[in-house]
Amino acid sequence: MxxxxxxxxxxxxxxxxxxxxxxxxxxxxxxxxxxxxxxxxxxxxxxxxxxxxxxxxxxxxxxxxxxxxxxxxxxxxxxxxxxxxxxxxxxxxxxxxxxxxxxxxxxxxxxxxxxxxxxxxxxxxxxxxxxxxxxxxxxxxxxxxxxxxxxxxxxxxxxxxxxxxxxxxxxxxxxxxxxxxxxxxxxxxxxxxxxxxxxxxxxxxxxxxxxxxxxxxxxxxxxxxxxxxxxxxxxxxxxxxxxxxxxxxxxxxxxxxxxxxxxxxxxxxxxxxxxxxxxxxxxxxxxxxxxxxxxxxxxxxxxxxxxxxxxxxxxxxxxxxxxxxxxxxxxxxxxxxxxxxxxxxxxxxxxxxxxxxxxxxxxxxxxxxxxxxxxxxxxxxxxxAAWPPRGTRTAVLHPAAGSRAGVGTLGLRRAGGTATFTDDPRLSETDWAAHLTTATPEKAGFLTAPLTRDLRLAGSAGVTVTATPTTASAHLSAVLVDVGPDTIRDYADAAEGISTLPGRSCWGRSTAGDSACFRETRAKTADVDYTVVSRGWADLGHHASAGEGVPLTPGRSYTMTLRLAATDHVVPAGHRLALIVAGTDKDLIDPPNTRPTLTLDLSRTTARVPLVGGAAEFDRATSGGAAAAVPTVLEGVRAPRADRHVPAA
The missing domain is CATH 3.40.50.1820 (Alpha/Beta hydrolase fold, catalytic domain)
Structure with a gap:
């Protein structure tokens, strides 16, 4: 592959x-x-x-x-x-x-x-x-x-x-x-x-x-x-x-x-x-x-x-x-x-x-x-006992413009307003997530209040956006982020979360030509201040049909649901859950042939997130509790490598 x-x-x-x-x-x-x-x-x-x-x-x-x-x-x-x-x-x-x-x-x-x-x-x-x-x-x-x-x-x-x-x-x-x-x-x-x-x-x-x-x-x-x-x-x-x-x-x-x-x-x-x-x-x-x-x-x-x-x-x-x-x-x-x-x-x-x-x-x-x-x-x-776990229900979360331009909130109540960003194909999800708490022109970011209890996501999410582009083509990315410190497997490393050791362990019988002994491994970890939980991408020109994309009309709004990748992740108490909507995700999708600016209609933009306990559990986890300190600039896994296509076993 x-x-x-x-x-x-x-x-x-x-x-x-x-x-x-x-x-x-x-x-x-x-x-x-x-x-x-x-x-x-x-x-x-x-x-x-x-x-x-x-x-x-x-x-x-x-x-x-x-x-x-x-x-x-x-x-x-x-x-x-x-x-x-x-x-x-x-x-x-x-x-x-x-x-x-x-x-x-x-x-x-x-x-x-x-x-x-x-x-x-x-x-x-x-x-x-x-x-x-x-x-x-x-x-x-x-x-x-x-x-x-x-x-x-x-x-x-x-x-x-x-x-x-x-x-x-x-x-x-x-x-x-x-x-x-x-x-x-x-x-x-x-x-x-x-x-x-x-x-x-x-x-x-x-x-x-x-x-x-x-x-x-x-x-x-x-x-x-x-x-x-x-x-x-x-x-x-x-x-x-x-x-x-x-x-x-x-x-x-x-x-x-x-x-x-x-x-x-x-x-x-x-x-x-x-x-x-x-x-x-x-x-x-x-x-x-x-x-x-x-x-x-x-x-x-x-x-x-x-x-x-x-x-x-x-x-x-x-x-x-x-x-x-x-x-x-x-x-x-x-x-x-x-x-x-x-x-x-x-x-x-x-x-x-x-x-x-x-x-x-x-x-x-x-x-x-x-x-x-x-x-x-x-x-x-x-x-x-089951997956997704019993009691998992879809919670519909609404982004809202925040008090500071470009840094919004994410909650259960529908809100109005707009958010604007310009596609910058030089940047990736790690760049966006590292600056979640500050306004930057290449993304729209929305954060929950600090959680007062653990919140488990399990299954596949979807983010529906209504966006107005300035050009005839546009790509979109939607990313869910756990904002808070953790130690994770370093999936951004070349070995994607493992280190290979010199010692071997044996699993079965060997012959002179076929050894049953293989090099041992251990987890390669990274200390991070945020974790990308799930992501999805789309070409806005395919808003009406997967079968055929069409040129966009600048200044016209389009609605499309981005299907995010399946996951199972617990956002711990004290952390925040964040949604990022942006353009090209560097090295994970290819950019369009234009550099559009897109304006989101937040009253028609939602995230449907599978949560154990559903909206009620989200409400309990985001109501009350002392605010956790969140650094202005966060550190996470390194950005994608430039090499794009290497054979893998």
């Missing part, structure tokens, strides 16, 4: 019983005395079966007249196969296995002279194969050893991974070589598959789940996209200065790249820099197909992920909830970081129990634990 960081992507009781009985028979005879609570490392990793197959996708994206085949490298325990017992599958479908690497150490697949996989990146095979799972690493179409073309979240990406799930369930064909070879069946698996992966890999898991494919029992999307439009644009405002065609070229293998010019042209033509919604984006919108999802979903995301913005998990989570999909969620303070690198022991344990429950049917209680784990401070986690 191209990296864009701030210094800088239950089944019925009868079924459960049947699956549990099946899981018992996966164990050696000596372990069958009682139904197990967890799978144990009783199988040899050193003598595991390592093989590769090429699965027919039913596509010919590279136009060579032959059906595209995708490579699936497999590591599975030998003992169950010898005894005629079948195992479930953990699968990671990725475009990164040869170009960029996976994980904090950018590991690649490696092969021996016979073409058998020697190293699988990450710990999944080392840890789970000895516990009776197969691990399958799939090269997405057009990457590494697969045919076809990369189409960046489209049908080729999704169907090439889905074809492997179909093959594991006896519905697709596979062969022992990329061209020709003998047919091979997956007789060693029961077909029960869980997909996992970070960034693009997790995105593909979302896409495959949205097809409703049978046999896919669970997915674990980490920092994943749910709609590719929302990776490249925010309501018409461009988030990157390049499109999916360039990303495809970055990960495609040399063998396939020469045949994929037509696909890249389609990607470029279908993703105009205007920010208009096109059929290309409809194809890559998995949220619209949430009703088809059969798999359970364990969502993991960093709340300060400015690569794959948190809108992606928020809208996916909400859509899954509407359709009753079984769900679990972890939300960290990091940016685009894998939980293995910020909460390693708890992550491996939770993932182990999740897969045991979902793929082996073990009644280990993971489904009865709190739905949400949220990092409140570095390495300090809280839980919620």
């Amino acid at each position: 191209p990296k864009r960081t701030r210094t800088t992507i239950w089944r019925t009781a009868a079924t459960t019983v049947a699956v549990t009985l099946m899981a018992v028979f996966l164990l050696p005879a000596t372990a069958r005395a009682a139904a197990p609570e967890e799978s144990r490392p009783v199988y040899s990793y050193a003598h595991a079966i390592r093989e590769s197959v090429w699965v027919d996708t039913g596509l010919d994206e590279d136009g060579d007249g032959r059906g595209d085949r995708v490579a699936a490298d497999i590591v599975r325990p030998a003992e169950p196969a010898r005894e005629g017992r079948k195992v479930p599958v953990i699968m990671d479908a990725s475009p990164y296995y040869s170009c960029c690497g996976r994980g904090n150490e950018s590991q690649l697949k490696t092969y021996d002279a016979q073409g058998h996989v020697v190293q699988m990146p990450l710990f999944y095979d080392n840890y789970f194969v000895p516990r009776g799972y197969a691990f399958v690493g799939v090269d997405l179409a057009g990457t590494n050893r697969s045919d076809g073309c990369v189409d960046v979240g489209g049908r080729s990406d999704v169907l090439s991974a889905k074809a492997v799930v179909d093959w594991l369930n006896g519905r697709a064909r596979a062969y022992t070589s990329r061209s020709g070879g003998s047919p091979v069946k997956a007789g060693w698996t029961n077909g029960r598959t869980g997909m996992i992966g970070k960034s693009w890999d997790g995105t593909v898991a979302n896409g495959v789940a949205a097809t409703g494919v049978k046999g896919l029992r669970t997915i674990v999307p980490i920092s994943a996209i749910s709609s590719w439009y929302d990776y490249y644009f925010a309501q018409g405002a461009p988030l990157y200065d390049e499109g999916p065609d360039e990303l495809a070229g970055y990960v495609e293998s040399e063998d396939t790249q020469a045949h994929c010019a037509a696909v890249q042209r389609r990607l470029a033509d279908g993703s105009p820099r205007s920010g208009d919604w096109t059929p290309l984006w409809t194809e890559r919108d998995y949220v619209k197909d949430a009703a088809k999802v059969r798999a359970s979903v364990f969502v993991v995301h960093g709340m300060q992920d400015l690569n794959v913005r948190t809108k992606n998990f928020g809208q996916w989570w909400d859509a899954l909830a509407r359709h009753g999909v079984e769900r679990k969620i972890w939300l960290s303070q990091t940016g685009h970081v894998d939980p293995f690198d910020y909460r390693r022991g708890a992550w491996v344990d939770t993932l182990h129990r999740w897969f045991d429950h979902e793929l082996l049917g073990y009644d280990n209680g993971v489904d009865r634990e709190p739905v949400a784990d949220v990092e409140r401070h570095p390495d300090q986690w809280t839980t919620s």
